[in-house]
Amino acid sequence: MQSAEPKNQKSCLVATLSRYTSAVRNMEHTIMLPSLLRDVPQEEPEDSFAAEGNNKDLYEYFLMLKSVRNVVESGLMPPDERKALSVPLETLEDSDPETLFHFHLTGLFSVLNNLTTSSHMLTRRYKEVIGLSN
Template sequence: MMQITEFKNNRHSLFNATNRFITAATVMGETIMLPSFLRDLPVEEEDNHRKSNVSKQRDMYDNYLLLKSIRNDIEWGILDEQVKSDLESRKAREEDGDCGDLQQLLHHHLNGLYNVLAKLTLQANRVTNRYTRELEFNDLGR
């Protein structure tokens, strides 16, 4: 029987960080009824010492579209063709000395994380199946 243990929410966990971002992007999408009003509004940095790649967008409308697109990428996944295109573009930008944009960087890391999680899922399924087979074998031997 599986035992569920209480655990303290770790604010540094990938799961919690992903949930916080998706929640913030969802609230943003539900709050902004007319995204076109964001056109030509300059991006204002709250902290002048920390410039982010998001702020390199032309205006708040571009940031809005980027954040919605990233949320969709996280929720629905990334197409293989899109990943390949993003990787090629990122490599070209790195050669030019540019770090690339946040969405392409996210695609690269999401693809890697997805591949690792898929392998771990397969491994967990194999362990579960092996355990089940052993239990069945032991029950037959009685």
């Protein structure tokens, strides 16, 4: 089934994050008693994270999806996750999806902060070149 969204919008970060938060919100509204998911194993072989041997039950998976959604919506990284960049990527290959998400999100924040700093520097230098420096 093809989506009505244009292909370029599917790869848009904001649209992807919006689809994710919407899906998790729908999951929360549908699952009225999450505790019923305790001790229910993941059985879908097409789920790459389930197939990798993560032994989480569906309740833990439910909580993880909500936790990631909270980070996406708030834009704030938990303080203990900010040290994730010091961990080599090779050691994260077998990690659970939440750990991988925090690792890559930390990297994305770092790159965007560096690009923002560079943008401010370039703007300041341009103003100096044309004589508008403060």
